[in-house]
Amino acid sequence: MSGNRTIEVELSTTGLDAQGRPQRVPLVTNDGGAPVNVSAPQSMEPELSGDHMLINIGPQHPATHGVLRLVLELDGETVVRCIPHVGYLHCGFEKIGEYRQYNQIIPWTDREDYLNSIGNNVAFALGAERLFGIEITERCTVLRVIAAELSRIISHLVWLGTTCIDIGAFTPFLWAFQERENVYNLLESWVGARLTTSATRVGGMAADIPTGWMDGLRQFIRTFPHVIEEIDRMLTKNGIWVGRTIGLGVMTPEEAINWGLSGPMLRASGVDYDVRKDFPYLGYEDYDFDVPVGTNGDVYDRYLVRMEELRQSVRILEQAAKKLPEGPVNIDDPRIILPPKSKATSEMESMIHHFKQVMEGPRPPIGEAYVAVESPKGEKGYYMVSDGTAKPVRWRIRPPSFINLAAIPKMVEGHLLSDVIAINASIDIVMGEIDR
Amino acid sequence: MTDKFQIVSAGSALPSDARPVTPRNLPNKGGSPSETVAAMSSRFPGVVLHSEVIWGDTNIYIASSRVVEVMQWLHDDPTQQYNYLSDITAVESRDFEQPIEVVWHLRSLPFRRFLRVKTQLEKSAALEVSSVWGIWKAADWMERECYDMFGIRFNGHPDLRRILMWEQYKEGYPLRKDFPLRGRFSRSEQLRQALAQNPEAKYSMEELSIADAFEDLPEDMRGRLGAGERTGE
Numbered sequence: 001m002s003g004n005r006t007i008e009v010e011l012s013t014t015g016l017d018a019q020g021r022p023q024r025v026p027l028v029t030n031d032g033g034a035p036v037n038v039s040a041p042q043s044m045e046p047e048l049s050g051d052h053m054l055i056n057i058g059p060q061h062p063a064t065h066g067v068l069r070l071v072l073e074l075d076g077e078t079v080v081r082c083i084p085h086v087g088y089l090h091c092g093f094e095k096i097g098e099y100r101q102y103n104q105i106i107p108w109t110d111r112e113d114y115l116n117s118i119g120n121n122v123a124f125a126l127g128a129e130r131l132f133g134i135e136i137t138e139r140c141t142v143l144r145v146i147a148a149e150l151s152r153i154i155s156h157l158v159w160l161g162t163t164c165i166d167i168g169a170f171t172p173f174l175w176a177f178q179e180r181e182n183v184y185n186l187l188e189s190w191v192g193a194r195l196t197t198s199a200t201r202v203g204g205m206a207a208d209i210p211t212g213w214m215d216g217l218r219q220f221i222r223t224f225p226h227v228i229e230e231i232d233r234m235l236t237k238n239g240i241w242v243g244r245t246i247g248l249g250v251m252t253p254e255e256a257i258n259w260g261l262s263g264p265m266l267r268a269s270g271v272d273y274d275v276r277k278d279f280p281y282l283g284y285e286d287y288d289f290d291v292p293v294g295t296n297g298d299v300y301d302r303y304l305v306r307m308e309e310l311r312q313s314v315r316i317l318e319q320a321a322k323k324l325p326e327g328p329v330n331i332d333d334p335r336i337i338l339p340p341k342s343k344a345t346s347e348m349e350s351m352i353h354h355f356k357q358v359m360e361g362p363r364p365p366i367g368e369a370y371v372a373v374e375s376p377k378g379e380k381g382y383y384m385v386s387d388g389t390a391k392p393v394r395w396r397i398r399p400p401s402f403i404n405l406a407a408i409p410k411m412v413e414g415h416l417l418s419d420v421i422a423i424n425a426s427i428d429i430v431m432g433e434i435d436r
Numbered sequence: 437m438t439d440k441f442q443i444v445s446a447g448s449a450l451p452s453d454a455r456p457v458t459p460r461n462l463p464n465k466g467g468s469p470s471e472t473v474a475a476m477s478s479r480f481p482g483v484v485l486h487s488e489v490i491w492g493d494t495n496i497y498i499a500s501s502r503v504v505e506v507m508q509w510l511h512d513d514p515t516q517q518y519n520y521l522s523d524i525t526a527v528e529s530r531d532f533e534q535p536i537e538v539v540w541h542l543r544s545l546p547f548r549r550f551l552r553v554k555t556q557l558e559k560s561a562a563l564e565v566s567s568v569w570g571i572w573k574a575a576d577w578m579e580r581e582c583y584d585m586f587g588i589r590f591n592g593h594p595d596l597r598r599i600l601m602w603e604q605y606k607e608g609y610p611l612r613k614d615f616p617l618r619g620r621f622s623r624s625e626q627l628r629q630a631l632a633q634n635p636e637a638k639y640s641m642e643e644l645s646i647a648d649a650f651e652d653l654p655e656d657m658r659g660r661l662g663a664g665e666r667t668g669e
Contacts, residue, residue, distance in 0.1 A: 054639075054646045071639065073646045083643060087600040094585075095610055099617055130491050133464055253444040257545065260521050260574025271545070273446040273520070278548050280458050365464050367490045370541055370552065372522065381541070385527050393530055398523045398541070406577040435600060 008237060052080060059088045063166050063421045066431030077416045082409040089435035097395035101361030102128045102202050105395060110196040112397060113433035115158050116375050118187060118197040119151035125200035126281055127371035127382035131364045134203050139327045143205055145282050145320045149313040154183050155376035156306050163425040167244045172231045179227050186216055203337050204330030214321060221317050228310050245300040249411035249423035252297060259407040262400050263378025264305045265427060269297030275374040287316050299426040336362045361390035377401045377428055397436055401429040449546035456548060462492040470494040472516055472551055480506055493552055500555040504566045510542060511571050518542040518551060521572035524579055526586045528613050538565055538588060567592040585611040
């Protein structure tokens, strides 16, 4: 497909040419070490063209990143047809949400896209606040930007590490997961949890950052770019990496838009749509960052886009750390924010507010809101419909990896079986979000 | 390939100094509706039943019989260009008398616009609406999920099967309000059905037709499948 593109390979083995394709070298040498041409074997292989084969991958397979199942029809090693099956992890989150108050839904958002849990908390809180008509405080806005970008870094690092493993590189996986640990340590010291953060509340955050937390963040901002550069040096011009990723799963910009792709999948195809830029939230229009856009829409471009997004996230974190204002985190409204425990047990009025909120929950006015954010996987939207009671009539998750995965039959057909793994990895799926 | 490749820019139809703004202090009801409402009303008289602005987003209610026509216009018309389908879902009210609403969330990347199109399906009639798969391929799995969860049939969808639930799932449509949170059947009945599943039959008949896989099955299994035993996920 994109044969006219040349990557100048720096890291390579002698068996690969400049495009990362294997060079055909005779394996037989004479006594002096000079290669000897061997004639092709005379025995003919049986004629198998047109004889198709049924291959099942998953649902329990390490390269399907969860419980995805792909049924493939193969002609030799070429994929003729791909039938994906999802739903093995279906838990009915949307149904459960209809029986929960808004703040009680936040722990469920941790568990759908579990690599981006704090980002989902932020997205859900933004949606609920639109429904309640709440304006959050300045400090909360900046804290949420920090949370969302840290979460993007975690998610992209996990993607990078697991994709490296899928394609056969083990070392960058260790580097990526080491940095991910550092982010999780930051999150743990902020909200007490690593994976299932439940960090936001409608109208604020569960907790303000502890004293000295910003020093930890600045330390991370200082050291993390070196790791990105190290991974970049290891992979971007690596002959094997380029050879395994370039020209695979190409989507043109028109196709990518029509198939509803979002996030790095869409931008790698050359569409500069980023929710943070085009439909901004949390004051993202005041941050100076670039949106990386690919040109070929293949697996290699998706890798480049995600690598650049890591660097841009660091830029946003730097600016957010500079502009974090002092002041309250939660809004000042006892109908929505729980009073502090000390007041709830000592003051009559706070106790009443506490009781009303825990037993009945805050009630939004009748209405509906669809709020989308740029999650690491793409456009993640929460659509909530309220009939004026404390529980939503409908809580809908717009799952970006579900819709990105829907295009996998189109992307893998015509490619080799081993490329299915690379293309599937490039979508960056999380089955918790797909099956919900 | 490279020469026909161009960067598609979001917001390309806007003036260069147009800057998106984070929505603040939106009113619950009211506000200026999207330009699309007036254009659609004049283009399709009688199809736009009602429109409203809630929390800054415009809702348009259209007649369920004209969905594809209107969507095709929204997608193709140079002044609209809603080229990105964000989501398809449905909403059932807690009030049983209210109709079920099918909701399309559309985005126009060139104009940076957002639109919510709705149509109402009466519960007394068949829950059917036309598929927009021919306009946006993104509708494929969204419509399958909507069918799976609400039982709304999207006419014209090429492969309308259950997606999250398995194909032999018999309890109904989980997101309907008359579906209990714990499922329609008792725990013991659910267990009995799960144990009665045939774990051998994990391919659909369509998949078994690939590579003559059906012919390679054991004799007894072919017999059972031939006798109409359902297979699938």
